[in-house]
Amino acid sequence: MKASTLAVSLALLGAAIPAHAVDLDNGTIACGTEPTYYPRGDFWSVIRGTGAPVPVPYQIHAGGLDSIPGDTENGAIDRAFQTWMAVRCNGDVPNLRLTRGADYPTRDTGDEFQDGALVLDTVKNVVFFVIDDAAWEVDEAIVAYTNNLASAAGPIVTSDMQINAVDFQWRAANAGGVSSGCAKPAQGAASTCYDVGNTILHEVGHFIGLNHVQCTDAVMYPTSTPTTELRQLSVHETTAICNLYAPREAAGDQPAFGEACDFDGGPNCQAGLTCVVGAEFPEAGGWGNCTYLCNTTDECPTAYICDGDAPNKFCRPGLHDTGSTVDPTTGGDSCIPCAQEADCANGLCVAGAEDDTGYCSETCSQNFPCAAGFSCLPAGDISVCWPDDPASCGLDDARAKLNEVCYNDDPDLNAGTNDGFYNECGTSLICVGFRGSSCLAEVGACVYYCNATDQSYSGERCPDPNQDCCYGVTDNGVCRKLPDENHQQGGCFTIRKVGETCVTAENAICEENAKCIYAGNNAGGALCYGLCSTTVACDPNESCFTVNDNCGDPLSFCCDTAVYNRTGECLPYGVTNKRELGVECSSGSECQSGTCYNFNGKSACSRRCNTVTGAGCPGNIDVNGDARSDGGFYCAQESGGEGWCWLKEGPARFLGDGEETEESGGCAAARTDGLLTVLPVLVLALAAARRRRVTAG
Numbered sequence: 106m107k108a109s110t111l112a113v114s115l116a117l118l119g120a121a122i123p124a125h126a127v128d129l130d131n132g133t134i135a136c137g138t139e140p141t142y143y144p145r146g147d148f149w150s151v152i153r154g155t156g157a158p159v160p161v162p163y164q165i166h167a168g169g170l171d172s173i174p175g176d177t178e179n180g181a182i183d184r185a186f187q188t189w190m191a192v193r194c195n196g197d198v199p200n201l202r203l204t205r206g207a208d209y210p211t212r213d214t215g216d217e218f219q220d221g222a223l224v225l226d227t228v229k230n231v232v233f234f235v236i237d238d239a240a241w242e243v244d245e246a247i248v249a250y251t252n253n254l255a256s257a258a259g260p261i262v263t264s265d266m267q268i269n270a271v272d273f274q275w276r277a278a279n280a281g282g283v284s285s286g287c288a289k290p291a292q293g294a295a296s297t298c299y300d301v302g303n304t305i306l307h308e309v310g311h312f313i314g315l316n317h318v319q320c321t322d323a324v325m326y327p328t329s330t331p332t333t334e335l336r337q338l339s340v341h342e343t344t345a346i347c348n349l350y351a352p353r354e355a356a357g358d359q360p361a362f363g364e365a366c367d368f369d370g371g372p373n374c375q376a377g378l379t380c381v382v383g384a385e386f387p388e389a390g391g392w393g394n395c396t397y398l399c400n401t402t403d404e405c406p407t408a409y410i411c412d413g414d415a416p417n418k419f420c421r422p423g424l425h426d427t428g429s430t431v432d433p434t435t436g437g438d439s440c441i442p443c444a445q446e447a448d449c450a451n452g453l454c455v456a457g458a459e460d461d462t463g464y465c466s467e468t469c470s471q472n473f474p475c476a477a478g479f480s481c482l483p484a485g486d487i488s489v490c491w492p493d494d495p496a497s498c499g500l501d502d503a504r505a506k507l508n509e510v511c512y513n514d515d516p517d518l519n520a521g522t523n524d525g526f527y528n529e530c531g532t533s534l535i536c537v538g539f540r541g542s543s544c545l546a547e548v549g550a551c552v553y554y555c556n557a558t559d560q561s562y563s564g565e566r567c568p569d570p571n572q573d574c575c576y577g578v579t580d581n582g583v584c585r586k587l588p589d590e591n592h593q594q595g596g597c598f599t600i601r602k603v604g605e606t607c608v609t610a611e612n613a614i615c616e617e618n619a620k621c622i623y624a625g626n627n628a629g630g631a632l633c634y635g636l637c638s639t640t641v642a643c644d645p646n647e648s649c650f651t652v653n654d655n656c657g658d659p660l661s662f663c664c665d666t667a668v669y670n671r672t673g674e675c676l677p678y679g680v681t682n683k684r685e686l687g688v689e690c691s692s693g694s695e696c697q698s699g700t701c702y703n704f705n706g707k708s709a710c711s712r713r714c715n716t717v718t719g720a721g722c723p724g725n726i727d728v729n730g731d732a733r734s735d736g737g738f739y740c741a742q743e744s745g746g747e748g749w750c751w752l753k754e755g756p757a758r759f760l761g762d763g764e765e766t767e768e769s770g771g772c773a774a775a776r777t778d779g780l781l782t783v784l785p786v787l788v789l790a791l792a793a794a795r796r797r798r799v800t801a802g
Contacts, residue, residue: 166211222471256473365395396420606632606683618636664677724738
């Protein structure tokens with residue numbers, strides 16, 4: 106084995122990472138070091154009884170499902186609600202009580218409308234299974250949907266939960282955990298049999314004012330598999346309810362923070378609070394909310410933001426110290442382009458009547474209007490908020506895009522704090538973690554989500570047919586291509602061979618006995634190098650070098666003997682340098698995607714993408730290894746045909762063998778990009794087949 110004087114320093118995804126002591130592992134990333142949750146902006150404003158809150162009643166349709174014997178399914182629904190009510194906040198009870206009311210006799214919401222306006226004295230909160238195709242109001246791929254109507258000031262007026270028994274079968278567990286109904290599928294098997302308790306546990310989060318959150322360990326993660334059977338809340342949900350409905354501190358019967366008040370009568374709010382009433386309630390009606398007036402969000406409690414117009418701005422639920430990096434001033438995802446319900450935080454994707462462009466939306470009525478810039482338009486049996494200027498939508502999506510960094514657990518990243526960094530991934534993506542060596546922080550990047558059940562991309566699990574769905578990795582960093590009980594979900598990767606580039610996150614997994622290393626001497630960026638040891642030999646044209654990385658861990662890999670002896674550079678034998686997306690090309694054989702796409706007289710490596718959401722294309726990354734980001738992609742389309750990824754600034758120049766970048770040249774330090782772990786995920790939605798359409802009226 107040949108000795109080497111190569112110095113090895115480690116980095117990941119192109120950025121140096123300060124070293125600190127951690128154990129090397131294949132642990133999962135959830136949402137960083139802190140709980141993450143997404144208050145939607147509405148909440149139940151508690152009515153104060155004599156010394157106790159008046160419970161918010163929910164009613165369950167008495168009939169349930171004929172396929173499940175007895176009252177088992179309704180019992181499972183009730184236990185899901187009460188799981189949320191069992192949360193304690195440092196020993197105290199959240200300032201919210203949900204209780205099961207009398208069974209409801211029919212399969213409907215019970216709410217009445219007159220001339221498009223909700224009749225307030227008819228409101229009910231009903232949970233029911235939809236068994237009639239014509240009555241299912243949202244996407245056929247959604248297993249359940251919760252519809253809230255709330256005051257502009259925040260308080261929820263009515264919330265109804267519909268469960269899709271048209272497109273899905275159901276099973277339910279009794280109090281002893283024994284299930285009846287459809288049979289639970291084997292791990293990884295395609296199935297439409299879902300668990301009632303698991304699904305309703307998620308939907309109750311919507312019921313109390315939470316949207317989806319891209320935390321794969323959270324109950325509020327937007328998607329799930331048929332085998333998922335969660336019965337407990339994660340730290341994300343328990344933290345959310347304890348902040349959104351913080352335990353009451355003040356004594357007495359006067360309404361406290363977050364409690365209901367009358368504008369013209371009834372008890373006044375406690376000292377320091379103001380009774381805020383939405384414009385939809387011009388007269389007294391008990392729909393006011395005691396809250397703080399404010400000038401900035403910093404003046405509001407955790408999980409509340411400063412909203413409204415000066416000088417009457419007030420605190421209402423929002424993304425304030427909740428772990429989410431989505432800017433609350435952009436309106437969340439209410440105007441984000443979508444192709445399916447799972448693209449949206451609340452599960453409602455609406456398409457225009459004139460074309461197939463879809464946008465995330467929310468329901469409304471004439472007396473519960475949309476935010477400024479949106480109109481309340483009918484979409485079948487419901488009304489939804491539609492942008493007055495659709496061209497303005499999609500411009501403020503702050504979520505990380507394909508191959509962009511979404512996570513860093515380095516405690517020194519934010520001026521010495523221990524918060525690290527977390528950013529939600531965008532549409533159809535999942536945050537996966539990479540750890541280069543034992544002393545490195547774990548860094549996450551967004552790749553395409555896949556699981557053992559869905560085939561979301563025209564019968565494929567991944568958008569590029571050259572990609573594999575990796576259900577995690579083995580201890581040696583090899584793609585786990587077959588699911589098992591503990592690995593049902595994963596990410597899409599192009600498994601790279603020795604000598605091929607591994608610059609971007611989705612290309613960072615090398616074949617068996619290989620590792621992604623940047624030696625500072627290859628213009629194309631990081632390459633897959635063969636690993637060597639006393640039992641694993643290099644190619645006959647290579648020599649085995651052993652060096653210590655900057656963590657002090659030994660690393661042995663194979664270099665082309667002739668190149669090293671001639672130039673001092675360490676390169677794998679037979680470097681292929683397949684080109685990344687967006688790099689200029691003359692034939693598909695040059696591209697790792699297999700497609701060289703011609704557009705507007707130029708050619709670049711490309712692959713299929715979704716013309717509505719842009720899903721399938723990377724974000725603003727370095728595609729050719731020249732240490733510069735290349736401006737990002739859009740989904741190009743010619744004459745109404747298929748969409749193809751195209752750099753906004755045009756094809757990037759290919760840096761061939763021997764062409765140096767600004768930061769390369771000579772026998773520089775080597776960079777190793779290490780073990781990868783795909784996050785375990787939950788799911789409550791599948792790839793969509795249709796969306797609600799907006800009609801004028």
